[in-house]
Each structure stands twice: as C-alpha cells, then as structure tokens.
Amino acid sequence: MAGNRIDSAGMKRVVFRDMPSRVDRSAGLARISRRVLLGLFVAEWMLVCARVCLARPPFGEANWPEGLLLVLAAAATFAGMGRELPLQNVLLSGLIIALLSGAVVSLGAVTGVPFGPLAFGKSFGQQLFYPLPWAALFVWMVVLLNARGVARLLLRAHRAAPAYGLWLMGVTALLAVVFDLGFEPFASRVKHYWIWQPAKTALTWYGAPWVNFFAWGVAALLILAFATPSLINKKPGPRPPDYQPLALWLLMNGLFVASAVANRFWAAAVVVSVQCLGVAWLALVSELHQRRQSAPAISGRS
Numbered sequence: 446m447a448g449n450r451i452d453s454a455g456m457k458r459v460v461f462r463d464m465p466s467r468v469d470r471s472a473g474l475a476r477i478s479r480r481v482l483l484g485l486f487v488a489e490w491m492l493v494c495a496r497v498c499l500a501r502p503p504f505g506e507a508n509w510p511e512g513l514l515l516v517l518a519a520a521a522t523f524a525g526m527g528r529e530l531p532l533q534n535v536l537l538s539g540l541i542i543a544l545l546s547g548a549v550v551s552l553g554a555v556t557g558v559p560f561g562p563l564a565f566g567k568s569f570g571q572q573l574f575y576p577l578p579w580a581a582l583f584v585w586m587v588v589l590l591n592a593r594g595v596a597r598l599l600l601r602a603h604r605a606a607p608a609y610g611l612w613l614m615g616v617t618a619l620l621a622v623v624f625d626l627g628f629e630p631f632a633s634r635v636k637h638y639w640i641w642q643p644a645k646t647a648l649t650w651y652g653a654p655w656v657n658f659f660a661w662g663v664a665a666l667l668i669l670a671f672a673t674p675s676l677i678n679k680k681p682g683p684r685p686p687d688y689q690p691l692a693l694w695l696l697m698n699g700l701f702v703a704s705a706v707a708n709r710f711w712a713a714a715v716v717v718s719v720q721c722l723g724v725a726w727l728a729l730v731s732e733l734h735q736r737r738q739s740a741p742a743i744s745g746r747s
Contacts, residue, residue: 479524483689486517490696497635497704508568511636515580518587518693525689526590529678537675539586545668546585551577559660561653562642569638580638584628587697589665592620593676594690599727601686602734614673618665620724624694625661627701627717629653630710651713686735691728695721 493514496502504510519539526535553560554576565572570580596616603609630651632638641652648655698721705714 475524475527479521479528479689482517482521482524483692486514486521486693487696489514489517490700494700494703497631497700498707508570508636512570512580515583515587518697519583521689521693522587522590525594525687526676528687529684530676534675538590538672541672541675542586542589542668543582545671546589546664547573547577547582549664549667550581550585553660557642559663560657561644561660563639564642565639566637568636569632578638585668587693588621588624589617589668589672591690591693591697592624592665593617593669594687595620595694595724595728598686598688598691599724599731601731602738610673614666614669617669618662620694621665622658622662623720624698625658626650627698627705627713627720629657630708630713631701631704634710635704635708651710686732688728691724695725 489510492503493510496504496510523535523539526538530538549559552558554563554565557563565576565578565581569578571578573579573582593613596613599616600609600612603612606612633641633653634651641649641654644654646654646656650658698717702714702717702721705711705717
C-alpha cells in the first residue's frame with residue numbers, strides 16, 4: 446500500500462509538472478496583447494503621419510485618427526508596463542496621473558495659471574466637464590509614463606546611486622518639457638487643439654509663452670511625486686531593458702518632425718530632431734556602458 450501511495454504521488458507530481466500552468470498562459474496572452482497593441486499603434490501612426498504630410502489627407506478633416514492614435518499609445522504604454530508591474534499598480538498610476546493632470550489643466554484653462562492663457566478647441570475631443578477635454582488626460586499619461594521609461598534607460602548605470610529616485614523624477618520632468626517643445630506647434634498651429642491668447646511677453650514658442658514649459662516641468666514633478674510609489678517594482682530583479690518607451694517616444698516625436706517640416710516650422714523641426722537624436726544616442730551610450738559593467742572581468746595574461 447505504501448508503495449502504491451508513493452507511486453501515485455509521484456505520478457501526480459509528474460502530471461502536474463508537465464501541465465502548462467495558468468501563469469504561463471496568462472503571460473503568453475499578455476505578451477501577445479503587447480505586440481498587437483504596439484503594432485496597431487505603429488499602423489495608426491503611419492496613417493496620422495500621412496495625414497499631416499499629404500496635401501489631401503486621408504479622411505479629410507476628421508479628428509478621430511489622432512484621437513485613436515492617442516488611445517492606442519496609452520494602451521500600448523499600459524500593456525508594456527505590465528511586464529514589470531501588477532495590473533493594479535498600472536491602473537493606479539494611470540488614475541493618479543489622470544486626476545492630478547486633470548486638476549492642473551482645468552485650473553490652467555479657467556485662470557491662465559500655471560501654463561498661460563489658452564482656450565481649448567473642439568478638435569481636442571469632447572469635454573469630460575468644463576473645461577477639460579478627455580484627450581488632455583491621455584496626453585499626460587502617455588507623456589509622463591513613457592518619459593519615465595526613457596529616463597530609466599538613460600539612468601540604467603546609476604540605479605545603485607543613493608539619489609537615483611530623485612534623478613529619475615528630474616530627468617522624466619525634463620523629458621516632458623522637451624516633449625512639449627515639439628508638441629506645441631503640432632497641437633496649437635496644425636491641429637488647433639488649443640489657442641493661445643496674446644501673451645504679455647514677446648518670448649513665445651509658436652504662440653506658447655515660455656512660462657508654459659516651466660509649468661510643464663513643475664506639474665510633471667508634482668504628479669510624479671504622487672504617482673511614483675505605484676510605479677516601483679516591489680519585487681526587483683535582473684530584467685532585460687525595456688525599449689518600448691523609447692520606441693514610442695521616438696515615434697511620437699517623429700510625427701512632430703514630419704508635421705513641422707510639412708508646415709515649414711523649421712525651428713521646431715530642428716529642435717525636435719536634435720532632441721530625438723540626443724535621446725537615442727544617450728540610450729545607446731547607457732546600454733553600452735551597462736554591457737561593459739555586466740561583462741565578466743578578463744584576467745590579465747600571465
């Protein structure tokens with residue numbers, strides 16, 4: 446009898462070991478969904494690029510292609526974050542960013558503080574409530590989460606530094622400001638998502654007062670201070686670098702370059718192109734440095 450019990454237990458162990466686990470199936474589905482969402486984003490990005498470059502854009506004056514691109518960018522971003530974070534953390538971070546950015550954007554639209562005097566146009570999407578368009582929340586989520594992903598790539602070699610968290614927030618906020626430099630001409634001059642009222646200062650960037658970019662940086666730091674705890678991986682370990690945020694970052698900025706060239710906004714085209722090249726180069730340098738650090742030490746010749 447004892448032998449029979451041992452044999453049956455052994456058979457059960459073999460059977461359970463050979464059966465695919467539910468975790469493996471869910472991981473496979475998550476991987477497929479990430480690839481599908483990223484592929485859909487790239488396809489929609491190509492359509493929107495064609496719309497800003499061609500004299501007769503596909504779908505005419507419709508605004509839904511750009512809105513769908515923004516939704517797909519957010520979906521691909523959240524799916525990519527799921528590689529390291531639990532679903533509840535991903536959703537919580539998005540909710541925090543949406544709530545805080547919604548409050549800041551609403552305050553700015555009503556009072557002109559902190560971004561400067563602007564008025565949202567109908568092409569920026571339906572309002573959730575006056576004066577907040579739904580698309581503003583998605584812009585902030587996409588920008589901050591992908592900027593943080595890019596900043597993590599740039600700072601990979603300094604993860605053990607005592608002030609790494611502060612550096613990560615600072616670089617993320619800086620990237621958000623740099624992103625807005627390319628986004629402003631596209632949003633206000635090409636798509637008319639908002640209109641800047643005449644500013645008191647002559648220092649503007651395609652209509653946007655310079656205080657707007659300072660406000661973007663401060664608002665990004667404020668939002669990150671609340672959202673960062675939900676973005677920390679509670680079970681850290683050796684993981685391969687995630688290049689999806691960099692890919693999304695470069696594609697979104699590439700759209701702004703195409704729009705700037707098509708509309709002869711040469712200053713914007715140069716600034717955004719330099720920014721893209723600089724970020725890509727820094728990411729490459731960081732990767733090469735990380736590989737050198739991870740390589741086994743080579744003993745000297747005897």
